[in-house]
Ligand SMILES: Nc1nc2c(ncn2[C@@H]2O[C@H](COP(=O)(O)OP(=O)(O)OP(=O)(O)O)[C@@H](O)[C@H]2O)c(=O)[nH]1
């Protein structure tokens with residue numbers, strides 16, 4: 257499928273690849289290249305090939321965790337020939353792990369001791385965990401690996417790491433304290449613990465695990481197209497994407513998500529219980545630091561408050577927080593756009609155009625992969641969706657989960673400077689119970705200008 261030999265690929269600049277001294281004969285399928293004489297390393301493995309490998313059996317979507325098999329990414333111990341996943345664990349934190357090893361603060365042969373780390377509550381098993389369609393962006397058994405695959409990890413001498421962790425906690429938010437003080441929320445001792453508005457919460461952290469054929473299908477492209485673009489556009493970070501078509505699982509170096517559940521976690525998958533849901537994408541500037549240019553923190557805390565109310569009414573409330581900063585364009589791009597907006601006359605009419613000028617697109621969040629977590633949790637319908645986003649809505653409904661009611665952010669919670677954002681979004685298809693402005697009217701919705709900010 258991939259007639260690509262990365263060691264022998266022609267270099268357009270006419271030089272050898274990288275900084276390696278010893279060239280590799282074009283005809284030999286050599287996988288190791290000598291580094292320069294001053295390097296502390298003798299050899300380094302650039303990639304692996306199917307003919308030299310005996311990966312541990314892994315078959316996505318099988319009808320039992322044993323038949324599916326463990327996900328093995330690490331090259332340590334016997335992992336170099338036995339790994340069955342491309343990439344490294346922990347999303348973007350894999351680089352810190354490498355730094356810890358490189359700086360000799362972490363031993364390469366460290367074996368994790370998971371004593372007492374098991375889930376704090378159980379998530380009921382779902383049919384969705386056992387097919388190739390419903391879940392393709394996370395490992396449905398990621399929270400059970402120390403139990404399910406401990407033996408195979410020992411007998412095969414490979415690392416099998418959890419990609420999901422489940423815990424319980426209390427949380428304190430100023431807005432929830434205010435909700436209790438203003439009488440919007442009552443203290444029940446279970447969900448809202450006290451008059452400070454402290455909450456009981458059940459939490460699930462999930463790292464991304466992609467089944468490449470399934471991800472390609474969601475985007476309507478071929479697996480080859482997906483692999484090629486992941487390889488090329490990360491500047492060759494993952495050669496195995498092209499040299500190992502036999503390996504179908506990829507651990508991408510991106511952020512994961514956290515599920516916050518209010519009320520009894522068992523109710524989330526119980527169709528007889530009402531469910532309120534907020535899907536929230538990270539906006540560090542607003543969520544944590546209170547920037548008033550967008551509606552992110554107000555919608556987040558409104559979503560939590562509504563989720564809490566649903567739990568207190570006998571249903572359950574869920575808030576899922578995705579690490580997709582700045583519509584997954586990142587904070588640097590976001591701030592560049594802010595500058596362009598503020599210097600160019602910040603109107604709702606120009607809101608998306610400014611992002612497109614800099615990033616080429618207005619959004620890279622790709623909500624197509626988002627519904628996996630809903631299916632994993634066993635959510636089959638959403639009674640109250642706390643979101644105006646058509647992209648989130650359409651992605652969820654396309655995956656077969658009906659949304660019964662959509663709840664926009666109340667006007668009084670919209671900070672003054674973010675009217676530009678919200679009106680632009682409504683004009684482009686976001687849900688509202690109110691007025692949809694014309695393109696002409698959007699020109700008159702203005703945010704703070706640069707001289708007001710400085
Ligand atoms: N690039 C860019 N990203 C922004 C800007 N303002 C907010 N964001 C990002 O947009 C995303 C907003 O996500 P959400 O709060 O989930 O909201 P949404 O998807 O727009 O829709 P709702 O569910 O209706 O709130 C976050 O990733 C923010 O970091 C902006 O001006 N430029």
Ligand SMILES: [Zn+2]
Pocket residue numbers: 539542543550551552553
């Ligand atoms: Zn924001």
